[in-house]
Amino acid sequence: MAVYTDISEDDLKWFLTEYDAGTLLSYKGIAEGVENSNFLLHTTKKPLILTLYEKRVEKADLPFFLGLMQHLAARGVSCPLPLPRKDGALLGTLSDRPAALISFLEGMWLRKPEAKHCREVGKALAQMHIAAEGFELKRPNALSLEGWKLLWDKSEARADEVEKGLSAEIRGEIDFLSAHWPKDLPAGVIHADLFPDNVFFLGDELSGLIDFYFACNDLLAYDVSIILNAWCFEKDGAYNITKGTAMLEGYQSVRPLNSAELAALRVLARGSALRFFLTRLYDWLTTPEGAMVTKKDPLEYLRKLRFHRQVASAVEYGLSA
Numbered sequence: 380m381a382v383y384t385d386i387s388e389d390d391l392k393w394f395l396t397e398y399d400a401g402t403l404l405s406y407k408g409i410a411e412g413v414e415n416s417n418f419l420l421h422t423t424k425k426p427l428i429l430t431l432y433e434k435r436v437e438k439a440d441l442p443f444f445l446g447l448m449q450h451l452a453a454r455g456v457s458c459p460l461p462l463p464r465k466d467g468a469l470l471g472t473l474s475d476r477p478a479a480l481i482s483f484l485e486g487m488w489l490r491k492p493e494a495k496h497c498r499e500v501g502k503a504l505a506q507m508h509i510a511a512e513g514f515e516l517k518r519p520n521a522l523s524l525e526g527w528k529l530l531w532d533k534s535e536a537r538a539d540e541v542e543k544g545l546s547a548e549i550r551g552e553i554d555f556l557s558a559h560w561p562k563d564l565p566a567g568v569i570h571a572d573l574f575p576d577n578v579f580f581l582g583d584e585l586s587g588l589i590d591f592y593f594a595c596n597d598l599l600a601y602d603v604s605i606i607l608n609a610w611c612f613e614k615d616g617a618y619n620i621t622k623g624t625a626m627l628e629g630y631q632s633v634r635p636l637n638s639a640e641l642a643a644l645r646v647l648a649r650g651s652a653l654r655f656f657l658t659r660l661y662d663w664l665t666t667p668e669g670a671m672v673t674k675k676d677p678l679e680y681l682r683k684l685r686f687h688r689q690v691a692s693a694v695e696y697g698l699s700a
């Protein structure tokens with residue numbers, strides 16, 4: 380559940396007077412998501428999503444996120460479009476939080492994605508990478524090597540509470556990644572969180588991408604490693620090579636990966652597994668009991684990280700010859 384901040388009907392009605400959004404008919408908090416507070420609004424015009432930006436989103440980054448959605452939507456990516464206020468601004472304030480209205484996207488996220496869906500996700504990610512070219516704002520990835528070290532510093536003392544021996548293992552992993560992280564690969568704007576809950580489908584057709592609040596400038600192949608991690612493992616922890624093949628084929632049908640990117644995939648996948656392990660671990664250790672948010676299991680990503688460590692080459696991810 381992610382509604383951290385309540386809003387009153389009167390405040391919301393007042394907030395809406397700044398927009399040409401029609402008159403409020405109803406609104407309700409959305410249970411899903413972990414970062415921000417989201418509400419579905421019905422007005423006399425189109426349905427809208429109201430987002431109140433919470434703790435982990437820097438206000439200074441909001442023009443990047445909202446501008447990126449505008450840039451992508453203008454280039455044919457199906458993603459939410461921020462609704463400007465009457466004064467042209469994309470951001471307002473509600474319940475003391477920065478707040479925005481974005482268009483409602485039809486579709487549902489898939490609880491049990493299949494290989495055919497992975498192919499579509501691969502394609503959509505590559506299309507997003509290409510459509511983002513020319514976006515003029517920049518945002519370094521706050522959750523890359525330096526960010527991982529900062530997160531780890533905050534969690535290390537209690538890591539062995541989660542699993543004995545974890546502290547030494549993760550320190551070793553950070554050292555390895557610091558020494559081997561690739562530098563000269565194609566870079567651009569990445570989504571950085573394209574998990575199943577951020578991709579909508581209508582039937583088997585991908586209807587849109589949401590949640591650009593981790594988007595940043597980084598290595599494009601790192602984003603590929605994120606979707607392999609997020610979509611291609613089964614509940615029992617096994618890597619599904621059929622899904623991996625479909626995903627990589629889908630991606631490469633739009634943007635072929637070069638040989639350096641393919642060679643780096645294993646290290647990138649270790650990095651992305653570590654990244655989600657670390658944010659989940661931090662949340663696991665710091666979210667108070669009874670908070671209105673579903674904590675995600677850090678150990679799922681520890682298991683993925685261990686899998687990538689024993690992968691000998693990118694062929695094992697399902698690259699077709």
Ligand SMILES: Nc1ncnc2c1ncn2[C@@H]1O[C@H](COP(=O)(O)OP(=O)(O)O)[C@@H](O)[C@H]1O
Pocket residue numbers: 381409411412413414415416417428459481482483484485576577589590591592
């Ligand atoms: N533009 C949108 N159209 C339809 N539903 C949306 C949209 N944006 C968010 N949602 C709903 O809100 C949920 C949480 O949104 P998300 O952006 O993932 O939140 P968070 O950033 O807090 O993780 C989504 O799973 C979806 O159900």
Ligand SMILES: N[C@@H](CCOP(=O)(O)O)C(=O)O
Pocket residue numbers: 411412413414572574576577590655658659675
């Ligand atoms: N995808 C991340 C958590 C971020 O959640 P989202 O609701 O913003 O996609 C994870 O699974 O750890």
